Amino acid sequence: MGKxxxxxxIQAVILFVILLVGNAVRESASERSPILVNFGDxxxxxxxxxxxxxxxxxxxHGITFFHRGTGRLGDGRLILDFFCExxxxxxxxxxxxxxxxxxxxxxxxxISGATLLPKFVPFALDIQVRQFIRFKNRSxxxxxxxxxxxxxxDGLRSALYMIDIGQNDLLMALYASNLTYDPVAQKxxxxxxxxxxxxxxxxxxxxxxxxxxxxxPLGCQPxxxxxxxxxxxxxxxxxxxxxxxxxxxxxxxxxHTLTEELRSVYKDAVIVxxxxxxxxxxxxAHPQKYGFKDPFAACxxxxxxYRYDRNATCGQPGYNICNNVTQSIVxxxxxxxxxxxxxxxxxxxxxxxSTPSIKLEQFWYS
Numbered sequence: 562m563g564k565x566x567x568x569x570x571i572q573a574v575i576l577f578v579i580l581l582v583g584n585a586v587r588e589s590a591s592e593r594s595p596i597l598v599n600f601g602d603x604x605x606x607x608x609x610x611x612x613x614x615x616x617x618x619x620x621x622h623g624i625t626f627f628h629r630g631t632g633r634l635g636d637g638r639l640i641l642d643f644f645c646e647x648x649x650x651x652x653x654x655x656x657x658x659x660x661x662x663x664x665x666x667x668x669x670x671x672i673s674g675a676t677l678l679p680k681f682v683p684f685a686l687d688i689q690v691r692q693f694i695r696f697k698n699r700s701x702x703x704x705x706x707x708x709x710x711x712x713x714x715d716g717l718r719s720a721l722y723m724i725d726i727g728q729n730d731l732l733m734a735l736y737a738s739n740l741t742y743d744p745v746a747q748k749x750x751x752x753x754x755x756x757x758x759x760x761x762x763x764x765x766x767x768x769x770x771x772x773x774x775x776x777x778p779l780g781c782q783p784x785x786x787x788x789x790x791x792x793x794x795x796x797x798x799x800x801x802x803x804x805x806x807x808x809x810x811x812x813x814x815x816x817h818t819l820t821e822e823l824r825s826v827y828k829d830a831v832i833v834x835x836x837x838x839x840x841x842x843x844x845x846a847h848p849q850k851y852g853f854k855d856p857f858a859a860c861x862x863x864x865x866x867y868r869y870d871r872n873a874t875c876g877q878p879g880y881n882i883c884n885n886v887t888q889s890i891v892x893x894x895x896x897x898x899x900x901x902x903x904x905x906x907x908x909x910x911x912x913x914x915s916t917p918s919i920k921l922e923q924f925w926y927s
Contacts, residue, residue: 595925596650596667596716597641600689600759601725603673603896605641605773608632609655610673613684621861621875621882625899634673635892636860637899640837641669641723643881648764656692664769665710667720668696671675676729677755678748690759694766718767721924724759725774727752727816731808732779740789745808753815757823764827770924771832773820775813779836780805780844783859784894787867799846799924800857806842813838831924836914840905841897844890851904853890860889860898869894 568894599605611618611632619630626637632655638646647653650666670692672684680687700711712720730752731745738744742774760771779785780802789802797803813836820834860883861875862868873879875893883889887900897905912920 569583574839582825583687595650595922596712596720597644597648597650597653597723598667598693598717598720598768599653599669599671599723599725600686600693601671601723601774602675602729603634603671604669604725604728605639605669605723606633606673606675607641607653607655607669607670607671609657609684610826611668612655612657612659613672619876620881622893624882626885634896634897635902636886638902640902640906640909641671643903644921646847647906647910647926652878655697663710664696664700664712667712670695671725673730676733677727677752678730680755686724686755686759690762693763697766714767715808718769719925720768721770721772721921722760722763722768723772724756726756727776728779728809731776732785735805735808740804742804742807744796746811749812749815752812753819754828756816757819759831760823760827764830769827769828769830770837771823772921773816773833774835774837775816776809776838778806778845779843780811781842781857782895783862783867783869783891786857787864787869787894788871801842801845809838820916831919833919834916835909836916837905837909840908840914841901844901844904848890852888853901854888856890858883859891859894860886861893867894 587629596713608631610616618632622634622636624636633719642652643651643919645666651663653667653669654662656665656668656670672689672691674688675684675689677686679685682688697717701714704711705714734745763771778801785802785805791802795804797806799818817834823832824830844851844853845856848854857867859868859875861880862870863873863880864870870879886892886898890901892898908914910921912918
């Protein structure tokens, strides 16, 4: 326990020094708006896959808040959107958005379906990081030529680099192994190595603040419950697929260890590990506590009991929408509803699920 406390104190001191130096560079912390640079998959894709592929992601996706399709897979705002609101910055534009993007407050490289492996395949994490390098170099070139509303070198240095990816790799590995744990567990170190390499490249490019989400409870997804025949022996006491969640927890344990290793290497960086799994699992295990019902039934889909039918997925012919989306945890069988994302975000904001225990806004406001 003493070792853990010491590590947290060291990270707190590092954060204080970074904030102090940043404030010395400018007159006050409030003069520079927070900047977010995000990497990931559909958990945080604000329209990247739409811009990249033209894949028609329209209504009913976006029906709750935006009232139109934005490329987000969900009925409304994502966790990343709630982060932007918390920090009072604009929602992040996808890097690939060619029509009036807003890169003043950050940029989003996340693409739905993105993976860690294989490398060099659009839009794996290593490709997203390479896109960032291009974005940085071109932005600084344009700023030097007098362009406005772009992120300058100080902004990129003080930005928070966020990574939320891995669930697609785990699920594909599970499918390939015919739902067997050991072959998936053997691949997890390879997945984690890609995250390590991403942080290394971002650090070499000047990044010093990192915010890393672990993966959620895959076994609680209605899609997984619907697609894989199971008995009560395959479920935990709350009704989630035990194998899927065991794989997720193994990945998360490795990611937690990786963040500790990265802190020991990059001593002048702040690297925060966020336990999203525990928050999301709590929603599925105790839905009534948060005002939810039927935790394993998708709101947008078809068929009982999980309301996920691969022949009538959300937005496809034959689907229907539940009566009250605010009482649903999962929107389409995979992605969380705005209501659930709001709860998850509010818990993240407390700092209780972060290691070290740092609140999001502390990176800019003391």
